[in-house]
Structures are given as structure tokens and as C-alpha cells.
């Protein structure tokens with residue numbers, strides 16, 4: 390059985406979701422935070438706040454969380470790593486995959502893949518920071534798979550715990566065919582443990598990848614777990630369950646958290662919680678159209 394990693398999904402897998410999922414569905418090896426970025430010379434407060442909840446909860450809860458950072462150069466990398474280091478963090482995931490033009494145009498995420506000259510000092514720094522375990526989450530390139538090929542010697546020389554690969558190019562965003570031949574080629578040259586990520590939504594899908602690539606160190610799933618939070622549990626135990634009761638339990642935990650922590654009243658709670666159903670029940674009209682929190686909650690209760 391391969392360990393299942395929960396992909397970072399900005400706007401979805403924040404603290405309230407991670408803790409609720411771990412408590413109710415579980416079976417996840419590692420949860421990754423959505424990326425933490427630099428703003429005005431410091432780590433963005435909103436991003437850190439989300440991680441601080443995990444750090445505080447650690448005494449009570451036992452799930453494994455690794456913060457992820459996104460950066461455009463060694464200077465942003467240093468700021469973010471030092472901030473996390475000061476918080477006692479000893480595992481950090483590096484985002485070399487984000488395809489959103491806002492990030493790639495400023496040279497972050499998959500926007501860094503065509504720039505080995507910017508990555509070189511970062512990978513050298515990783516070698517100096519031996520008390521921190523770094524992993525990389527990446528794509529095959531921004532516009533060409535040649536980009537990841539060119540990075541192999543640099544990646545292999547760095548002491549990484551693993552590399553998670555989403556076998557698409559940045560310009561494909563989250564659609565289009567997975568580049569499986571290129572994945573295989575890349576993975577065969579990489580000396581680090583490789584985790585596969587992309588488009589897995591069923592237990593059969595997990596097993597098919599596991600069989601196709603017997604040397605994998607794990608599988609990372611994002612949207613498939615948002616749709617069916619039991620997916621990892623089903624794979625590990627063979628017990629298939631209706632996802633709806635689990636979704637409703639997770640939703641109740643998240644709702645309680647936001648009701649307690651958001652100061653902006655019902656409208657803000659509704660805005661924050663409604664996206665929970667985006668991948669689980671995308672066409673539920675009652676949920677999508679509810680204007681008031683009370684209507685929304687009634688719609689959820691009736692599911």
C-alpha cells in the first residue's frame with residue numbers, strides 16, 4: 390500500500406479542513422498547506438495564521454502537516470524558510486508547480502522551472518540547511534518538458550526527501566492530457582523518491598497508477614479527495630462508503646470553526662464555507678443559489 394498525500398488546494402485545504410478531514414476520514418500520510426508567500430519583505434500574515442492553528446493544535450491532534458512555500462528567488466526563499474524555522478518547522482515543501490499566471494508571470498511556481506540559474510542558489514542553500522527536510526512539488530515544465538529534464542542534475546544533487554510530480558506543463562493549468570511518457574522518463578532519472586499527483590478520483594485509479602509505476606513512494610490526491618474524502622481510507626481498507634455522511638461531518642466541523650473565528654458575520658461565513666461543495670456537489674442549485682446563511686444551512690441539512 391502506498392502512502393496517500395493530500396495535495397495543497399488553496400481556498401479548500403486550510404486548517405479547518407485539514408483538521409476535520411484528519412479527525413473524520415483520515416488515512417492520509419501528509420497534509421500540505423496551500424502555499425505561503427512573501428509580501429512586503431515578510432511571510433504573508435494570512436498564510437502564517439493558517440499554519441499557526443496547526444502548530445497550536447499539534448498538542449491535541451496527531452495528523453502530519455507540512456507547510457508549502459512559493460518564491461521567485463533566493464531572497465524570498467530565505468525570508469520564508471527563516472520564518473518557518475523560527476516557528477520550529479523542520480519540513481518544508483517547495484512549490485515549483487503553480488500554473489496561475491499571477492504567480493508564473495512573477496517567476497513563481499512553475500514560472501521558475503525555465504530558470505535553472507535562479508534555482509541553483511536555492512538548491513545550494515537547501516544543502517546548507519541540513520536540519521530541515523525539503524521536498525519539491527513540481528510540473529514537467531512551464532512550456533516544455535525540456536525544462537524538467539534540464540533540472541535533473543540539480544535536483545539529484547540536492548538532499549530532498551521526495552519529489553511530487555504533476556505530469557503537466559504550467560500552461561496546461563489543470564486540464565488536458567497527463568504527459569505520462571514524460572513522467573516515466575523524468576522519474577527514471579530522478580534519484581529521489583517520487584510521488585505521483587494528478588487526476589486520481591477512484592480507488593481503481595490509485596491501483597492503476599500503483600501497478601503502472603511500481604517504484605513510486607506515494608500518491609498525492611487533491612480534487613478527488615475533496616469529492617470523496619473517504620478515498621484514501623477506501624484504498625487502505627478496501628471498505629467503500631457513501632461519501633455524503635463524511636462530507637456532512639467534515640462540513641459541520643469547518644462550519645463550527647468559521648462561525649467561531651470569522652468576525653464578519655453570516656455573509657463572511659457563507660462566502661468562506663460554500664466552496665466546500667465545489668468538487669463534491671458542483672451542481673447543487675440550492676447550495677449554489679442560497680443568499681442567506683440560514684437558507685444555505687437548510688440546503689446542506691436536506692442533502
Ligand SMILES: Cc1cc2nc3c(=O)[nH]c(=O)nc-3n(C[C@H](O)[C@H](O)[C@H](O)COP(=O)(O)O)c2cc1C
Nearest residue numbers: 396397398399423424484555587588589610611612
Ligand atoms: C483550487 C486549487 C488550488 C490549488 N492550490 C495549490 C497550492 O496552494 N499549492 C500547490 O502546490 N498546488 C496547488 N494546487 C494543485 C494541486 O495541489 C494538485 O497538484 C492538482 O489539483 C492536481 O492534483 P488532483 O488532480 O489530484 O487535484 C491547486 C489546485 C487547485 C484546483
